[in-house]
Each structure stands twice: as structure tokens, then as C-alpha cells.
């Protein structure tokens with residue numbers, strides 16, 4: 381449903397993605413895994429149109445969206461939860477949610493339903509964005525993205541720095557979101573969460589796909605894949 385095909389992306393003169401081909405269907409959870417600087421965030425930003433393609437194509441729902449700007453791509457049903465979370469610190473939880481729902485397509489997810497899956501946010505509904513813990517900010521950021529009723533949700537390191545209990549909670553929520561019919565592209569630095577959640581995985585190394593496969597294939601080649609992630613494709617080969 382969403383795909384990058386032979387994508388090349390640059391920051392200035394520097395090539396950051398080279399020949400990246402990644403696709404995710406709406407009934408899938410895929411993971412993109414790689415260490416610091418591998419090009420994971422760049423890949424998500426390219427998918428949603430925040431960064432232009434130097435070469436290659438991007439597709440969504442069978443349509444070539446290589447030249448569409450981010451506003452139009454997000455209107456088609458792609459949402460990004462950035463690693464920075466981008467909560468409005470001076471607005472309450474409720475105000476953050478209301479802003480998230482503005483101008484978006486109605487659908488399964490509304491404020492009542494997101495508060496239902498994030499009872500913590502319900503308890504903190506009048507708190508300011510700046511009074512939330514890291515985990516609560518992540519929940520709010522995800523809740524806000526869901527209010528747009530996206531067809532596909534791009535998650536940039538959603539579990540980074542969070543306590544195991546909250547990580548487990550988020551895994552349950554991603555499973556539920558997926559069951560409701562939203563595709564998920566999950567970015568993480570290691571295999572832990574992807575192995576519990578994703579159907580297929582891509583490993584990025586130096587801006588290129590160094591390994592890809594199903595969860596069963598990952599299980600069988602785990603040590604090799606771990607080596608690619610920690611030491612790079614050249615050393616692991």
C-alpha cells in the first residue's frame with residue numbers, strides 16, 4: 381500500500397538513502413531497524429513527503445505520489461508520529477487532542493475511543509503538555525495521530541526510553557490499532573519490539589537496506605541480523 385522504490389535522498393550534497401525499496405500493505409506491521417544514523421527517520425520522512433526524492437518513486441494505494449507534498453500525502457491517509465513527539469507544552473491534553481482532530485477525516489477513532497485505549501490520558505486530561513511524563517507524551521502523540529484516522533501510521537522509535545510496562549502497553553495498543561485496519565511502519569533501533577510485533581522487517585545500514593525478511597526468517601537468522609545492526613553489513617558479511 382505504501383512503498384518506496386529505489387529511493388535516493390540527499391541532505392545538501394550528502395547521499396543519505398541509496399536505492400531503498402520498502403513496502404508495507406495495509407494489513408501489515410513492518411519494522412525498519414537500524415542503529416544511530418542508519419537513515420530510519422529519513423526513510424519515514426521520505427515516505428510521507430517531508431523530504432524530496434532525488435531518484436526513485438513513492439507509491440500509496442496504487443497511486444504514484446513521488447511528487448506530492450506532505451500535506452496532500454497526509455490527507456490521503458498517512459500519519460507520522462515523529463521521534464520528537466511534538467506535543468504543545470502550553471496546551472492541555474484535551475486541547476492537544478482537539479487540535480489533532482481538526483480538519484481530519486471522521487472514522488473509527490474519535491476522542492472518546494482514543495481515551496478509552498489510553499486511560500492515562502483520560503486521568504491527565506486537564507494537565508498541560510509540559511506536565512506529562514515521556515510515556516504520556518508518547519501516548520498523546522499517538523492518540524493525536526489516530527484522530528486523523530490514517531490508513532497507515534509511521535512510528536519513529538515510539539518505545540525509546542520508556543519503562544518496560546509502558547512499552548508492553550504500547551505493543552498492545554499497536555496490535556489493537558492494526559486490528560482496526562491501520563497499517564503500521566515501526567522504526568526501532570533494535571529487534572526487541574519488532575520481533576514481538578512486526579510481520580516483516582527491514583534492516584537499514586548506512587542508508588541502504590542490508591537485510592529484509594519475514595519474522596520467521598529473522599528468528600532463524602537472528603545472530604546474523606543482530607551483527608548487521610550492531611557492526612554494519614560489511615563486517616557481518
Ligand SMILES: Nc1ncnc2c1ncn2[C@@H]1O[C@H](COP(=O)(O)OP(=O)(O)OP(=O)(O)O)[C@@H](O)[C@H]1O
Pocket residue numbers: 391396414415416417418419420421422423569
Ligand atoms: N537535516 C539533516 N541535515 C544533514 N544531515 C542529516 C540531517 N538529518 C539527518 N542527517 C544525517 O543523515 C543520516 C541519517 O539520519 P537519520 O536521522 O535518518 O538516522 P536514524 O536512523 O533515524 O538515526 P537515529 O537512530 O539517531 O534517530 C545521518 O548520518 C545523519 O547525520
Ligand SMILES: [Mg+2]
Pocket residue numbers: 420421422463536
Ligand atoms: Mg531517527
